Amino acid sequence: MRYGDNPTPRARCRRRGLNHVFAVSRAHPLVVAGVKTRADRAFAAVGADAWQRYSCGPGAKGERLYDWAWIGLGVREWMLARRSITDPTDVAFYRCYATRPVGLPELVRVAGSRWSVEECFQAAKNEVGLDHYQVRKHIAWYRHVTLAMVAHAHLAFLAAASPPATSRGDHG
Numbered sequence: 001m002r003y004g005d006n007p008t009p010r011a012r013c014r015r016r017g018l019n020h021v022f023a024v025s026r027a028h029p030l031v032v033a034g035v036k037t038r039a040d041r042a043f044a045a046v047g048a049d050a051w052q053r054y055s056c057g058p059g060a061k062g063e064r065l066y067d068w069a070w071i072g073l074g075v076r077e078w079m080l081a082r083r084s085i086t087d088p089t090d091v092a093f094y095r096c097y098a099t100r101p102v103g104l105p106e107l108v109r110v111a112g113s114r115w116s117v118e119e120c121f122q123a124a125k126n127e128v129g130l131d132h133y134q135v136r137k138h139i140a141w142y143r144h145v146t147l148a149m150v151a152h153a154h155l156a157f158l159a160a161a162s163p164p165a166t167s168r169g170d171h172g
Contacts, residue, residue, distance in 0.1 A: 039093040056112025
């Protein structure tokens with residue numbers, strides 16, 4: 001079960017007017033044209049022309065291209081599917097909501113932004129020990145995570161800054 005299968009966070013986001021794209025399982029229940037079904041079955045029924053190739057952002061090996069399809073579920077709510085180009089049986093599903101009309105490219109971009117967040121957390125684990133805590137209480141965990149994220153942000157800032165200029169005569 002994926003976090004997006006839980007209706008409570010989705011409902012809270014909608015009540016607060018927050019746009020969202022939640023990953024859901026292939027068995028995620030939904031209603032399409034008044035018929036109850038599952039995410040995988042709903043997308044198995046769409047035609048080949050419903051799938052469009054988009055990049056969901058740059059990856060370590062270039063653009064991350066997938067085939068994408070979407071199904072409208074109601075006012076400003078959609079199901080989104082991402083299918084591997086090399087393995088068409090590898091399909092991921094997303095439940096989407098927006099406070100305004102959006103197009104498929106925008107939903108793809110938002111769904112793909114998850115990778116950059118995961119890469120950031122992985123870098124923080126590797127560089128500043130985000131996952132190296134041995135605490136028993138929430139406040140201690142919160143302090144450790146906050147300190148690690150501030151340290152990671154500082155390192156990112158330093159890496160992005162241009163290198164200091166050196167004079168030709170300085171052989172240090």
